[in-house]
Amino acid sequence: MILQSTLSPSTPHSLSSNLSSCSLYFPSGSRPFISFPSVKPLNHSIKCSVPQVYSHDTLDYEKRPMLKWNIAYKRISLMKNPELGVASVLNQCENEGKRFTKWELCRIVRELRKYKRFQLALEVYEWMSNRIERFRITSSDTAIQLDLIAKVHGVSSAEDYFGRLPDTLKDNRIFGALLNAYAGVKEKAKAESLMERMRNKGYLNHPLPYNVMMTLYMKLTEYDQVEKLVSEMKQKRIPLDLYSYNIWLSARGSGSAENMEQVFEEMKLEPTIVPNWTSFSTVASVYIKLGMLEKAEECLKDLEMRITGRDKMPYHYLISLYGSLGNKEEVYRVWNTYKTTFPNVPNWGYHSVISSLIRLGDIEGAEKIFEEWLPIKVSYDPKVANLLMGWYVREEPFEKAKSFFDSMIKGGGKPNSGSWEILGEGHMKEGRISEALSCFREAVLAESPKFWKPKPINVSAFLELCEKEGDHTNKEDFVVLLRQLGCFRDEFYRSLLAEHGGMELGEGEEGQLNNQNEDTQGGESELLFSNAE
Structure with a gap:
């Protein structure tokens, strides 16, 4: 074995690599604009005493007993009433005599971000920022908070937060966090503009900002831009790290196996780079895509x-x-x-x-x-159930898919947008237009914050079904829903509408392509940028 x-x-x-020294995960999806007036730039003027380090590698924080961070983390993650907020849990812990250290709070944040509990992680930072007499806030902390704001409240709020920071505090970490926020929602123009500002400030002396941009270009399938950035790094003698090589491997794999293998050989000859399992996974994926199955088996x-x-x-x-x-x-x-x-x-x-x-x-x-899985699961993840339900919709009578959907709810599962969209596919297959539209509306309500968009294939199928049945009312209602979701800022959705009779678009919807949402079917890579204290 x-x-x-x-x-x-x-x-x-x-596409990722082991960057164990870093701790800021970049955003993986877009969020709609939500005003965020309560967030203020963290005060960097307050210092705290430096803890003494003893030979047994522990820290003396006023010689108080160290609180087990995971106890507080469990209280936060398992809150029965999240509306009370993280502050209520932290305050209760301190009222019980358990005084938090910054290390413990950052460890809690790290764990919350690991499981994508971004709202809770942001609330921990807000609690710290309200106690500046106790906690020294670094530029890394500010970068992490900007990252969390982008994830929870959208890029516009992150921009506002960035704009309120004094220029003297905007170092490469903070610029990098905003760069990745733009890249995460495919804001190509803004990302390229910010990258140029970073060039002018001399902040492009490390592979990480290049990795951010290369990841963005991979999402946009602009593989030639990846090559240009690699060339720039080599020209400036900025060493490619493992992540850089893994992205470059994937970009080259979009062309031919020979081009990819050339990069792989260079990678293996680089004394500071050791290909990891991720590298071989990338190469194997390319071989599978190209039908070179024996080579793929060897890579695995x-x-x-x-x-x-x-x-x-x-x-x-x-x-x-x-x-x-x-x-x-x-x-x-x-x-x-x-x-x-x-x-x-x-x-x-x-x-x-x-x-x-x-x-x-x-x-x-x-x-x-x-x-x-059902009796041993920690939480009912609808994405697991959606796999089977999708198969039932495609291959079995609709009643089986509907029964499975009902059993998921009965078993404690909360349908996500994908669940409702799959059920809507089943209704379309049966010719039930109103029921399908109702499912799409439920899909919108299931997301918080709302960033779901229906699959283009389902948009086309719904419009085609409405035309076939002469149902202009539901077609118009569906178009209104698409407009509310911002679909018509995307040229592809506009072209679908044009193919099916077309309707008048609103102001700004005839503009250029503006992909503001991630593909929610499958994971996107997340980069790490700065160190948390």
């Missing part, structure tokens, strides 16, 4: 040999890639080893194996593992 019992830390994406074996430590993510990619290869035996082998290695498998692990088995046509195996 190739898989070892331990895994190494690594970032969760085929190399990938497994490089798994050390306690990182679960490589298993997810192995399962998915073996599923793409059509190798059901290897999917089950990796899955069984995964469960043996780790006592607790997260929801995303179940998502990976169920998705792979469905693609392989093993619906019975997928159903069996889903039933295995």
Whole structure:
């Protein structure tokens, strides 16, 4: 058996690398504008005493007993009434005599961000910023807070926060956080403008801002721009890091295997770079896409040999890639080893194996593992259930999909936008226009903040069904919904509307393409930029 019992830390994406010294995760999706008047730039003028470091590597914070950060974290993450806010939990802890250190609070923030609890993480920082007499706020803290504002309240609020900061405090970390906020929502023009400002300020002396822009260009499939940035880095003698090489590998893989292999060989010859499991995952993905399955198999074996430590993510990619290869035996082998290695498998692990088995046509195996997941899950993740429901909508009578949807709700699951959209697909398949439109409206309400957009294929199918049935009322209502979601700022959605009879668009909707939302089907890479104290 190739898989070892331990895994190494690594970032969760085929373009990412292990940047363990960094802690700021960049945003992965866009959010609509929400005014954010309560957020003020953090006061950097307050200093706190430097704790003494003893030989046993502990810190003396006024010689008080250290609060176990995970106890406070659990109280925050399991709040029965989130409307009371994080401040209520932290205040209660301190009223019980447990005085927080900055390290503990930053550790809580780190864990909340790890599980995408961005609103809660932001509230922790707000609590700290209201106690500037106790906590020294660094530029790294400010960059993290800007990042969280972008995730929770949208890029416009992050811009406002950035604008209120004194110019003397805007260092490369803070510029980098805003750059990544733009990249996360594909604001290409603003990202390129900010990148130029960073050039002029001399902030482009590290690979990370280049990685941000290269990731953006990958999302926009502008692979030539990736090449230009790599050339600039080499010209300025800025060394490519592991992340840079992994992005470059993927960009080259969009052209030919030979071009990708050229970069891979250069990467392996670089003395400061050691290809990790992510690198081999990227190469294997390209080989699979190009139909070079034997080479892909070899890469996956190399990938497994490089798994050390306690990182679960490589298993997810192995399962998915073996599923793409059509190798059901290897999917089950990796899955069984995964469960043996780790006592607790997260929801995303179940998502990976169920998705792979469905693609392989093993619906019975997928159903069996889903039933295995139900009694042991920590939380009911609708994304896991959506996999089976999507298959039922495509392959089974609608009644089975509807029954499955109802059982999810009965079992404590809260349908997300994807759940409602899948149910809407089922109604369209049955010719029920009003019911499908109702599901799309529910999909909008299911997102908070609202950034969902229906899949273009479903937009086309709905408009086509309305034309076939002569249902102009529901067609007009659907177009109004699309307008409210900002779909017509996207040229592709406008072209779909034009194909199906067209309707008058509002002011600004005839402008140029402005992709303001992430593709919500599948993970995007998240970069790390600055160190938290």
